[in-house]
Amino acid sequence: xxxxxxxxxxxxxxxxxxxxxxxxxxxxxxxxxxxxxxxxxxxxxxxxxxxxxxxxxxxxxxxxxxxxxxxxxxxxxxxxxxxxxxxxxxxxxxxxxxxxxxxxxxxxxxxxxxxxxxxxxxxxxxxxxxxxxxxxxxxxxxxxxxxxxxxxxxxxxxxxxxxxxxxxxxxxxxxxxxxxxxxxxxxxxxxxxxxxxxxxxxxxxxxxxxxxxxxxxxxxxxxxxxxxxxxxxxxxxxxxxxxxxxxxxxxxxxxxxxxxxxxxxxxxxxxxxxxxxxxxxxxxxxxxxxxxxxxxxxxxxxxxxxxxxxxxxxxxxxxxxxxxxxxxxxxxxxxxxxxxxxxxxxxxxxxxxxxxxxxxxxxxxxxxxxxxxxxxxxxxxxxxxxxxx
Numbered sequence: 001x002x003x004x005x006x007x008x009x010x011x012x013x014x015x016x017x018x019x020x021x022x023x024x025x026x027x028x029x030x031x032x033x034x035x036x037x038x039x040x041x042x043x044x045x046x047x048x049x050x051x052x053x054x055x056x057x058x059x060x061x062x063x064x065x066x067x068x069x070x071x072x073x074x075x076x077x078x079x080x081x082x083x084x085x086x087x088x089x090x091x092x093x094x095x096x097x098x099x100x101x102x103x104x105x106x107x108x109x110x111x112x113x114x115x116x117x118x119x120x121x122x123x124x125x126x127x128x129x130x131x132x133x134x135x136x137x138x139x140x141x142x143x144x145x146x147x148x149x150x151x152x153x154x155x156x157x158x159x160x161x162x163x164x165x166x167x168x169x170x171x172x173x174x175x176x177x178x179x180x181x182x183x184x185x186x187x188x189x190x191x192x193x194x195x196x197x198x199x200x201x202x203x204x205x206x207x208x209x210x211x212x213x214x215x216x217x218x219x220x221x222x223x224x225x226x227x228x229x230x231x232x233x234x235x236x237x238x239x240x241x242x243x244x245x246x247x248x249x250x251x252x253x254x255x256x257x258x259x260x261x262x263x264x265x266x267x268x269x270x271x272x273x274x275x276x277x278x279x280x281x282x283x284x285x286x287x288x289x290x291x292x293x294x295x296x297x298x299x300x301x302x303x304x305x306x307x308x309x310x311x312x313x314x315x316x317x318x319x320x321x322x323x324x325x326x327x328x329x330x331x332x333x334x335x336x337x338x339x340x341x342x343x344x345x346x347x348x349x350x351x352x353x354x355x356x357x358x359x360x361x362x363x364x365x366x367x368x369x370x371x372x373x374x375x376x377x378x379x380x381x382x383x384x385x386x387x388x389x
């Protein structure tokens with residue numbers, strides 16, 4: 001073994017491979033996990049693994065690193081005053097995006113990279129090993145291009161989101177702005193971004209405008225994602241399913257037809273419960289979606305306006321407490337579910353051949369992530385077998 005690691009004396013190992021262990025999470029007890037060249041190669045009885053390096057789990061729980069498939073990590077400024085006003089009763093309408101756009105346009109690249117790096121480090125310390133990062137706080141060709149370059153230095157999962165909101169200089173000319181996104185922003189994203197996204201919502205972009213953006217992205221080789229059904233019932237979910245989007249995110253307000261569409265597709269319904277917590281909206285009807293047979297994910301939606309957190313553990317606690325999900329469903333949604341939302345098979349699991357992205361808890365089981373909300377339980381986070389948090 002050229003570069004091997006043994007994670008020893010694991011009391012509870014979540015593999016997310018039902019064929020490898022107990023229950024839907026494929027749980028193994030009292031084992032060692034063997035890593036070689038950044039990949040999982042074996043699970044064997046505790047105390048038997050030999051390797052170049054060793055990490056003693058001390059009987060704690062090891063599970064796949066969180067896959068946070070929806071974030072906006074690169075931005076400047078904050079909107080604490082907006083949050084305070086909302087807690088005092090002001091409704092959320094998404095319009096504060098323009099405040100962040102102004103601050104982000106004014107920031108230089110070094111500042112934006114430093115801020116994004118700090119947020120990524122915070123996510124790593126919370127057990128997250130993969131993040132998707134969207135642009136969307138530039139809303140002009142030059143700044144969106146800058147954000148793409150900065151995000152690409154932080155992750156392989158970059159999404160171009162020029163169609164986040166109509167900027168002030170295009171007020172009343174949404175179609176003209178969509179034409180700019182399609183003709184100039186998206187072509188510049190090719191080679192840096194993996195995905196294209198749009199915000200399908202009253203006050204943002206219509207279904208037909210989002211369709212134009214997504215099809216332009218597809219024509220340039222980008223995968224499709226969509227914000228949908230956050231602020232009310234609408235066409236977002238069914239548009240995402242129609243176009244074969246990898247994921248449709250928020251899904252706060254769902255009609256029966258939306259759930260049926262998700263259940264009959266491979267589009268992942270990504271729930272963002274920290275957003276609903278922060279905006280005082282209803283939580284998504286997770287129980288109905290899961291019982292219908294749809295695939296679900298949990299993500300943080302880290303952004304300055306409606307969900308300024310990188311804590312996936314917090315999202316798990318909300319999903320269990322407020323959305324009717326079991327601990328097992330929430331763990332799966334925040335790991336394997338996030339991987340499916342990114343169309344990835346190499347992450348979100350700890351089975352032979354998968355990348356050794358994992359978190360070691362200072363707790364005996366994964367249940368503690370919901371059982372002990374607000375407590376920093378992650379003792380170590382590894383990406384490809386290397387310590388990052």
